[in-house]
Amino acid sequence: xxxxxxxxxxxxxxxxxxxxxxxxxxxxxxxxxxxxxxxxxxxxxxxxxxxxxxxxxxxxxxxxxxxxxxxxxxxxxxxxxxxxxxxxxxxxxxxxxxxxxxxxxxxxxxxxxxxxxxxxxxxxx
Numbered sequence: 001x002x003x004x005x006x007x008x009x010x011x012x013x014x015x016x017x018x019x020x021x022x023x024x025x026x027x028x029x030x031x032x033x034x035x036x037x038x039x040x041x042x043x044x045x046x047x048x049x050x051x052x053x054x055x056x057x058x059x060x061x062x063x064x065x066x067x068x069x070x071x072x073x074x075x076x077x078x079x080x081x082x083x084x085x086x087x088x089x090x091x092x093x094x095x096x097x098x099x100x101x102x103x104x105x106x107x108x109x110x111x112x113x114x115x116x117x118x119x120x121x122x123x124x125x
Contacts, residue, residue, distance in 0.1 A: 007044060009057040010069045012113045015041055018056055021112035025087055068118040077105045077121040084109060092116065097123060
C-alpha cells in the first residue's frame with residue numbers, strides 16, 4: 001500500500017533563482033543540495049512536518065502549461081498574498097472564496113520560474 005508521495009518535481013530554468021524563491025519567499029528548507037551533473041544539482045526541499053519533498057527538474061524535462069505545478073495550504077491565504085505582494089511575487093488571482101468548496105479561500109501566484117502555484121486556506125483563518 002502506498003503511504004505518501006516521496007517528491008514532486010517542478011520545472012526550473014535557474015536553480016539558484018528558484019532556490020531563493022522557495023526557501024526565502026515561501027519558507028521551504030533545503031534537505032539536499034548536491035552535485036549531480038556538470039551544470040545541474042540534485043535539490044530537494046521540505047516543509048516542517050511534511051513527508052513530501054519538492055525537487056527541481058530541468059524545465060525542458062517537464063512540460064506544464066498554465067496548470068498549477070503545486071498546491072500549497074497555508075494558515076491565511078489573504079495574509080500570505082499580502083506578504084508576497086510586498087516581496088514582488090506575481091499574484092495571478094487575488095484571494096477569493098472557492099465556489100467548489102465552502103469555507104475555502106484560494107489564490108494563485110507565479111514562482112521565480114513562471115510556474116503557476118495554487119494556494120489555499122480555510123476561510124476566516
